[in-house]
Structures are given as C-alpha cells and as structure tokens.
Amino acid sequence: MIYTFEDGYPSDYEVKNTILEIGRRMYTKNFVASNDGNISAKVAPNRIWCTPTGVSKGYMTDDMLVLMDLDGNVLKGSWKPSSEIKMHLRVYKENPKINAVVHAHPPAATSYAIAGLPLNRAILTEAVMGIGEIPLAPYAMPGTEEVPESVAPFVNTHNGCLLANHGALSWGKDAMEAWMRMESIEYYAQVSMYTRGLIGQANELTCEQVDRLIERRTNSGITTGGRPLCRNCGPDGERACEAGKSCSCHPAEGGSCTCSCVRPAESGKADEAALVAEIVSSILAAKGYR
Ligand SMILES: [Zn+2]
Numbered sequence: 001m002i003y004t005f006e007d008g009y010p011s012d013y014e015v016k017n018t019i020l021e022i023g024r025r026m027y028t029k030n031f032v033a034s035n036d037g038n039i040s041a042k043v044a045p046n047r048i049w050c051t052p053t054g055v056s057k058g059y060m061t062d063d064m065l066v067l068m069d070l071d072g073n074v075l076k077g078s079w080k081p082s083s084e085i086k087m088h089l090r091v092y093k094e095n096p097k098i099n100a101v102v103h104a105h106p107p108a109a110t111s112y113a114i115a116g117l118p119l120n121r122a123i124l125t126e127a128v129m130g131i132g133e134i135p136l137a138p139y140a141m142p143g144t145e146e147v148p149e150s151v152a153p154f155v156n157t158h159n160g161c162l163l164a165n166h167g168a169l170s171w172g173k174d175a176m177e178a179w180m181r182m183e184s185i186e187y188y189a190q191v192s193m194y195t196r197g198l199i200g201q202a203n204e205l206t207c208e209q210v211d212r213l214i215e216r217r218t219n220s221g222i223t224t225g226g227r228p229l230c231r232n233c234g235p236d237g238e239r240a241c242e243a244g245k246s247c248s249c250h251p252a253e254g255g256s257c258t259c260s261c262v263r264p265a266e267s268g269k270a271d272e273a274a275l276v277a278e279i280v281s282s283i284l285a286a287k288g289y290r
Contacts, residue, residue, distance in 0.1 A: 009042060009043050009044055009045075009099075010043065010174070011043070012043055012049065012067075015041045015042075015043050015049050015175065016049055016062045016065050017062070018041065018174075018175045018176060019039045019040075019041060019049060019050075019051060019060075019065060019175060020060050020061070020062060020065075022039050022102065022175060022176075022179045023037075023039060023051065023057035023058060023060045024057075024058050025179065026039075026057050026058070026102075026104050026179075026182075027056060027057050027058025027059075028058060029106075029183075029186075030106070030107065031104040031105065031106040031182065031186065032057055032104050032105055033105065034056065035053070035054050035055055035056055035057070036057075036104070036105050036167075037051075037057045037102075037103055037104045037105065037167075038050065038051045038053075038057075038082035038084050038085065038088070038102075038103050039051045039057070039100075039101070039102050039103075039175065039178075039179075040068075040082075040085065040088045040100065040101050041099060041100035041101075041174065041175040041178075042092070042099040042100065043067075045096070046069050046070050047067060047068075047069060047075070048067070048068055048069075048070070048088070048092070049065050049066070049067055049068075050065065050066050050068060050081050050082060050085055050088065051064075051065065051066075051081075051082055052064045052065065052066055052077075052079035052080060052081060052082065053079075053080050053081065053082045053083050054080070055079070063077075063078075064077075064079050065077060065079075066079055066080075066081045068081060068085070070089055070092050070093060071089075072085065072086070072089055083142075083143055084103055084142070084147070086145070086147060086148050087101075087103065087147050087148050087151060087169065088101040088103070089148070090148030090149075090151065090152055090155075091151065091155050091169075091171050094152050094155035094156060095155045095156050095171075097173065098155070098171045098172065098173070099172070099173055099174055099175075100171065100172055100173075100174050100175035100176075100177065100178040100179075101169065101170070101171045101178055102169070102170050102171070102175070102178040102179050102181075102182045103167065103168070103169050103170075104167060104168060104182055105166070105167035105168070106167070106168060106182070106185070106186035106189070107186075108186055108189035108190040108192075108193050109134075109162060109167070109168040109185050109186050109188075109189040110162075110166070110167050110168065111189070111193065112136075112162055112189050112192070112193075113136060113162035113163055113164055113165060113166060113167060113168065114164075114165050116136065116164060117136065118133065118134060118135045118136040118162060119133065119134040119162065119185065119188050119189055119192060119228075120133040120134070120135070120226075120228050120229050121192065121196075121202065121204055121228055121229050122204050122205040122209070122210045122213075122228035122229060122230045122231075123191065123192065123195060123202050123203075123204055123205070123228075124188060124191060125205070125209075125213055126184070127184060127187075127188045127228070128205070128210060128213040128214065128217070128225075128228055129213050129214075129216055129217045129220075129222075130181075130184055130217075130222075130225075131159045131160060131170075131181050131184045131185060131188065131225060132158060132159060132214075132217070132222075132224065132225020132226045132227070132228065133158070133225065133226040133227060133228040133229075134158065134159075134160055134161060134162055134168075134185050134188065135154050135158055135161050135162070135226065136161065136162045136163075136164055137150040137151045137153075137154065137161045137162065137163050137164060137169075138150050138164055139164040139165055139166075140163070140164070140166075142166070147163075150163070150164075151163070151169055155171070156224070157224055157226055158224055158225060158226050159171065159172070159181050159222075159224050159225050160181050160182065160185050162185075168182060168185050168186070170182040170185060203231075204229075204230060204231040205228075205230050205231065206230055206231050206232075207230045207231070207232060209230070210227065210228065210230045214227060
C-alpha cells in the first residue's frame with residue numbers, strides 16, 4: 001500500500017512499505033548501481049525511517065530499515081543507517097514541511113551533475129509546472145559536513161537538486177512525491193540530453209509561456225521550484241532582453257520586456273568578455289589586420 005501525506009503522519013507500516021517499494025523502483029529503473037542510493041520519510045515531526053547502508057535498495061526487507069530522530073540518533077533497528085543520512089537530516093532541519101527525501105544516481109541527471117550543468121532551461125511544460133528548475137549543488141566531499149551545507153541553500157526554494165560529480169537529491173511532502181520528483185529530474189535530464197546534445201536543437205519556451213506555467217503551478221499550491229530559463233536567456237542566466245528594453249518574446253506588447261525571468265547580467269563576465277575583445281582587437285590592429 002502506498003500512502004499519501006494528507007491526514008497527518010502515516011503509520012510505521014505505511015512508511016516502511018513505501019520506502020521498500022521506492023527502493024525496488026529505484027533499482028529496477030537503473031537509478032542506482034550496487035548498494036547506492038538512500039530514502040527516508042517521517043512518521044512524526046522528529047522521527048524518520050531510513051534505508052540502511054551496504055544493501056541493494058532493490059532487495060530490502062522491512063527489518064533492515066532504521067528509525068532515527070532528526071539529530072541522527074538511532075531509535076530502532078539493528079542495521080547501520082546510510083552514510084549519506086546527514087544530507088537528509090539537513091533537508092528536514094532546513095524545511096520542516098518536508099516529510100521525505102530521496103537520493104539516487106540516475107545516469108542522465110548524474111551526467112549533468114558531472115558536466116557542472118544545472119537543469120534550468122524551460123523545455124518541458126510538465127517540468128516547469130511540476131519540478132521547476134533543478135539547481136546544481138557545488139562539489140562536496142562525501143561523508144563530510146560539506147554535503148549537507150551544499151544542499152541547504154535550495155531546500156526552501158526548490159524541489160530537488162543535482163549534486164556535483166555525484167548524483168541527485170529530491171524531497172517532498174511524502175515519500176511518493178519525493179520519488180516522483182526524482183523520476184521527473186531524470187526524465188528532464190534525459191530529454192535535455194537528447195535535444196541539446198544529440199539532436200542539437202531545443203525550442204525553448206518563451207518568457208510568456210514560462211510565466212503562464214508558473215502562474216498555474218503557483219495556483220496549484222506549489223510555491224517552490226524556481227524559474228527555468230526561457231528562450232531569451234543565455235547559458236549562464238544572462239538575458240538577451242533586459243527589463244524595460246526591447247524583447248523579442250513580447251512582440252505583442254510593443255517589445256517592452258516586463259517578465260519576471262529577467263535576471264541581472266553577470267557583470268564580471270561581461271567585463272571579462274569586453275576585455276578579451278579589446279585585447280584581441282588591439283593585437284589585430286598591431287599586426288595590421290584592422
Ligand atoms: Zn550518493
């Protein structure tokens with residue numbers, strides 16, 4: 001039986017069954033290799049069930065699960081909890097509304113995490129409305145405090161993140177929601193890889209389309225997820241259109257861009273590009289090419 005988090009906390013039985021089911025899905029979908037990955041979910045404000053270390057998540061039995069408090073103390077269970085549980089505890093600490101956390105190493109999302117690229121382009125309507133943009137948490141040494149520190153900034157604003165050179169993390173109001181978000185992250189990464197990498201073209205959504213999707217997302221009660229970059233945004237988030245200036249994504253409105261995705265250009269990068277252009281031009285001039 002799969003519970004959804006609607007009428008208070010689910011029972012131990014429900015949570016444990018859901019964790020075992022997610023473990024099986026995670027393993028059969030190739031989201032983890034060997035004994036990788038971990039899952040946790042709350043049964044009370046200060047109680048979580050979590051997966052053990054050193055076990056394939058596809059073959060867990062309920063006696064292997066560990067009950068812990070949010071300070072990391074084991075309350076029940078003879079198995080050792082996951083070594084990555086600190087990351088889960090930090091997510092719960094940062095945002096008490098979160099009731100479940102899922103961590104996996106799905107191949108496409110992990111490839112983006114290795115490439116150092118967030119999933120932040122508006123290419124899929126479902127992704128904009130469902131999970132939003134997926135930021136990249138900076139590299140952190142496994143097993144250290146760097147790992148929880150690296151994810152903390154995203155816990156109140158997003159629905160999951162990539163972990164540089166490692167994998168992906170998602171969270172939600174219940175274990176199934178956290179798992180579904182992990183599936184959506186991997187799907188978003190796969191489609192990004194096909195369109196941008198293999199096909200070499202992605203017709204990204206316009207600012208206006210993204211505005212409307214986010215409005216619908218907000219109306220459906222999801223206030224986290226950030227904002228993926230629309231067609232007019234450059235690879236680093238700098239915008240081709242600037243607030244109040246001409247904007248090709250709003251031709252019907254007389255070209256004045258007022259959309260909320262306008263982000264300040266990274267002045268350091270702009271300065272650097274201008275400097276490089278200046279140097280190149282002076283070298284060319286010195287050599288008599290200009
Ligand atoms: Zn991991």
